[in-house]
Amino acid sequence: MATATPAIDFWFTTGSTYTYLAVMRLPTVERETGIAFRWRPFHLRAILQEMNHVPFADKPAKEAYMWRDLERRAGLRGVPAPRVPAPYPVRNLALSDRLAVLGVREGWGPEFVRAAYRRWFGLGQEMGGEPNVSDSLREAGQDPARVLALAEGDEIGRALKAETAAARGLGLFGSPSFVVGREVFWGDDRLEDAISWLRHSAVQRP
């Protein structure tokens, strides 16, 4: 190709609640803008633990607000209304992050992640747990036995660790984060800012 498709790095962890809004609306955004999003799963929890930061833990007012905000914003973003609160925090997050890494590598990552978020926020099935994992893999056309064996292996563990190190290097501390060059935009509510930056090197009104 003569011209590269403009692209934004979409960094995320599968344990993040607000990331639901981003994963569900990205197909529409890609279609409407012609921008490609490179899915970059990373293990945010490792970074937050280093920061001694656990979002919402022991902060009931803030957690209650987050669910309400997410619920209200789903309408704004045109994504299915979430059943809130969904099971949170996610216990086996390392597994779903590993599956996302493997899926992105093999090409079924976005489909799997969206299926898993739909089950988490639509059916109340915890991300990273059963039956969410196996059903979402099957929906993405994958054999759970094959994929789980790979995802739990050393190679994917190393790949997730490398991506997490890259995220740390960019100064990421939340999910979703959109990165254009070295410019970081944190939160589904900054997606439009990232698009503006890609187009104009400035955050401006559309």
Added chain:
Amino acid sequence: MATATPAIDFWFTTGSTYTYLAVMRLPTVERETGIAFRWRPFHLRAILQEMNHVPFADKPAKEAYMWRDLERRAGLRGVPAPRVPAPYPVRNLALSDRLAVLGVREGWGPEFVRAAYRRWFGLGQEMGGEPNVSDSLREAGQDPARVLALAEGDEIGRALKAETAAARGLGLFGSPSFVVGREVFWGDDRLEDAISWLRHSAVQRP
């Protein structure tokens, strides 16, 4: 008057960085929407201390991001570009919150708060410190000696405490927060959501 002006409660503390965006753009928003904003200063720091939460403290990546985000968003909001990082955290925040309470009561609150934010983010003069406090009071047409004596008195202390209790009752944990009935919208980036809620009882595209 036969019809009440539609109104949104604008809860804030003078120590908040993102509140700069809100205080600077509210006059334009009021003019464009016909909505009145009721300024409700409260002592957020007391609530955050109860939550054992100090925004950005010991979180250098998150603080660096906050300054960059604020800088980028000033353009989006049409407010003067801030000199970042501004002095932070604010040390004598209790004083500037008390002054805001007194100013709202006497009618010069918004003008004082905007003047103080302009000095904090435009000239690098810390909020709540000198010369910011006296110069901002004079800009708002007030005599610093008279006003400081009142602001440091028991009555304003009790008023600030009562407003902080009301904020706690609403579940507030950040500044700015916009409240429509019992519906809370946290952050300058949720102001449009609050306006939408006031008009449509839903968060939707304008």
